[in-house]
Amino acid sequence: MDYDSDSSAGEDQPYTETLTLLGYASKEPTDDSTSHLGGTPTWLDSKTTPSGSLAKCKVCNDNCSLLLQLNGDLPSKFPGHERWLYIFACRRKPCRRKDGSIRAMRGNRISKVAPTPSKPQSTPEPAKPSINVGAQLFGVSSSTTQRTNPFATSTAVNKANPFAATPFATAAPTSKPSANTDSTTSDITTLPETFASKARLSTPPPSHEPPHEPWPTLDQLSAPFPHYHLDADYETLSAPPTPKQSLPTIDTDSSGGGTSGRVEDLFESSMDKTFQKFADRMAQNPEQVLRYEFGGAPVLYSNTDAVGKLLTPSTSGEGKLVVTASEGSRMPRCTRCGAQRVFEVQLTPHAITELEEEEMGVDGMEWGTVIVGVCGVDCALAEEGNVGYGEEWVGVQWEEVQKGGR
Template identity: 55%
Template structure:
């Protein structure tokens, strides 16, 4: 992936280039970041903020997955007041490998509390929405003697109101049964009797419970105890530094294509046949990582991933066919990495952007204690997140809400020769 001038800086001697990509390194020694880690058991922002277990179950076997990465994603300059954490989990079962839904990611965001109430406009009186109180002199009799006389002089004496507290009763209006009837008023109507609660309980209420469909089970499952979780990978702290590259790689760092084609011969057909078996995207991926071989992750919010392959579904999200008449080559989108190409955030419908990716050195660190060769088989795991860092729907301000984010996995087999 070519560097842009705006994304790099040279030191005074010009011996290396620094990019905007932050590299993460596994460390057994504690670092300044006390939250971020590779492997181990997941920890949450506080004791009551664990996500639903359903968000961390394998979509193939429905078993709990194992933590690959948890990262402190706070960005006070971009999201002031947001407490932000991201996690990536993977299923360890062999039968589930290389299948969609076996690697998942979640984001926990605690949005800042806002001041209660709706702010009033500058020209709005703080009391204008409150009910107006009658003058004290008008209600003094009522207050002292609990009188029902009204202070309203405009009361209609011929109103049909049956309010017993009406100040001037209409002699021609029907009256309640327990009042003294006027000789000119019709017989008082019989007041309706209150419903029989027992009858309701055995008819409407009970029948509703019987006939209504069963309520759906709450999708939020409590986080299980550690004893019910799969054995974790070894736990590492994370150290970080900006990526530095040698702008003029030494001769000894020729690409595999350059080295292997030296003995092929001068015939063009033989060279073309050989080059067709080389995945150039993978070669760029390998060459870039080789300059900082200990890196386990690459981080650049809103940047572009380093693709392991351009031929799989994930790779095609970040590549496009250049239609200019001067060139028809497949090119990698750098900083127009296609937020509209990654599926939008299902929680708020905003675009998603690239945030980070895990690279193969993470496998070497996590499986250092594993026996045999049948381990994780991915080339890179790419994480795309909501560009607005939205909070979970229904989550209260000040509480941690959880949203599942997009994960693009490029499996090892997608970079086999001949697939470019």
Template identity: 45%
Template sequence: MDPYDSDSSADEDLTETNVLLGYADEDVIEDTISHLGGWPSWIDENTPPPGDYANCKVCNSPMLLLLELHGDLPDHFPNNERRLYIFGCPRKPCNRKPGSIRAYRATRKVSLPGLPLPQPQEKKKQPQPQQQPQEKSKPTLDPVAPPKPKLDLGASLFGATSLTSSVSANANPFSLTPSSSSAAAGAGANPFAMPKPATPATQSPATTSADKLAETFADKVRISSPAPISASGTATKQTPESMGAQAPWPAQSAFPAPYQKYYLDAEYETMSRPSTPTVPENVSVEPMEEEGAGGEGDADMKDTFESGMDKAFMKFSTRLAHNPEQVLRYEYRGTPLLSSYTDQVGKRLHPEHSAGRVTTVGGGSMPPCEYCGASRVFEVQLVPHAISMLEDGREGVGLGEGDAGMEWGTIIMGVCGQDCAPEKIGQLGWREEWAGVQWEEMK
């Protein structure tokens, strides 16, 4: 009987993860705030960041915007508006040096914790003149307008419509059902679980369309309410708003030519998983004989191969290859994808050193927030395809000899787990956050 030998491809099925992937497009998808490259915009145009935030810490020259992300998280911080930024220096002498890539968070409170969000005030009814006693006034009912829907803060990070349509119809195997999310949050639930928003059985016509339009990015990354985070460090830095007058943000003319602007769309990460091929019962399988099989030479080759292979980079590359067009990965309180376990960032964040959780709780990984002492958590990272998008057509632009070319493998942004911000409603607070940069391996 002939041995079974088939080159037919195995069937594949898809596995969906809790990671939201961002994709770049020159055309507006839904959200006009989140984008790669271009010029930054601010939550409050009258309150730009401190001027020092514009500069590279190596050469003290203005940097270019790599990413602006609309980051409202109503499940975690319902009273806060949030926006995230990553800037990078394009000058060659600054490559691979700490401070050449910086990350910022802007947060503004729109209500105090425990209080409802501000609602538009209804006009008071004017008193009606009294009717003469001899006249019988017919009771009149003032028309009552349907209640206005409660809008989430800000526009959708990547656009509600496109996100809704792009999410796989298959249920996330790690998600919590809406009915069990609150109970599971305090009962050892998967910390990365994300319940899908429940769809009410009936909706009034006044709320259906508006609620859909008001859906934010956080609706796509909802997870069970997190336990309070205790401060694992102490505040070592004054907040910008407490420091008084500071240098203004530079004019656009002070910056090099910006990278091309790309808007962002997103969908949950799906990975193909090849099924194990089945061998018919009437077919025998014979092992292939290889020269030198079982000898010492095979063991030497195996050791040489494994020692020369960077396991972290192989895992990094393989994971990205499932969705090669992704430019960013988002999972609030999740775990970043590392390109190395042996560099400074890898040693901080690899599960072997951080017990699988990227947080400063229980030993430390990311440095704590310098402004309030709270633990930092992972939120977003840029991946290499963002470089090819941003650098397209950049030859000879802006810096005399042209941009140096970005040499990072991934930029990981860790944010304050308590989203510290000014307590005064309406006051915008700026915070520099942790940017963990893993650089390309030197050839």
């Protein structure tokens, strides 16, 4: 079974650990006050809210409900930044399966003492960083020699939520430094790290966002989904199966005069291999509600829809895989700074199970996965030191509809 992911375990290990962090819904409170599944959104600064237009369904123009809020601080990659991600969805049935009914938003605040901006590179750095970005973001160790499950209640003496915002949620200074502050001053070492490493920031161009609208009040919002806290751990996969034995042939005609063929060929001809790979990957850790790897690659639900065709790796004329720096390089570029977008997070089908737990029996959400691509350099969304919000790319792969029913 090809998992298309780097392994930190050797071939002699009983499992494979990838660079992808998996998120799990928890009803129990955790140390993280930022990241959550469902519920209502909170903001980097209570005095600055996004434009209400960013969370309106593009189909019906009604207010959407929050699916996910995620602390996206990346101290090793984007020092001096605070960044949060949001995914919203329209709950009206007529809008389902339509473009614009699910939207994604990024919020950030960049410290005035962040490193001096420089022109962003045309392509992002390779997905596998020399410094484990996930470990610095979520505080999860990927060591195979000393594995600790952050969800284990019996051994977690100092259990910390890997999605916790601390200490980066308050990275921006509370008082403004003087206008002539040298951005290369050694003062940066006195601040908590929060985002911008090799990818630098450029001065933001004129905004392409729609005019600002007041954020809707609680009574104007659509009914929220249940609120869940989030825990996380690196993805582990069972060892690939042993090579398949030669399968017998079968006669598809009961009369004995029909066409015969190998069971494997007949089975594979009637299934979507991409979907089967997706289903197998989900089954390895069935309670995962999200997958996170900045600059990594999403697991596709299908390769035949618009999103699948966009993100499926290219092959050469000889059928060989064409390696690119990141699957995100196929996403539309950032509309604000022109930098390449990269994959950051995707929601999995089990998120629907959790969010609609209290609505069993209803005809609910119909997506297979929701993939979010973000600006690869985390471009500024407001003036230095201020909070800003902007829309990011979201690719929705809808649940396959079988002939004769859903």
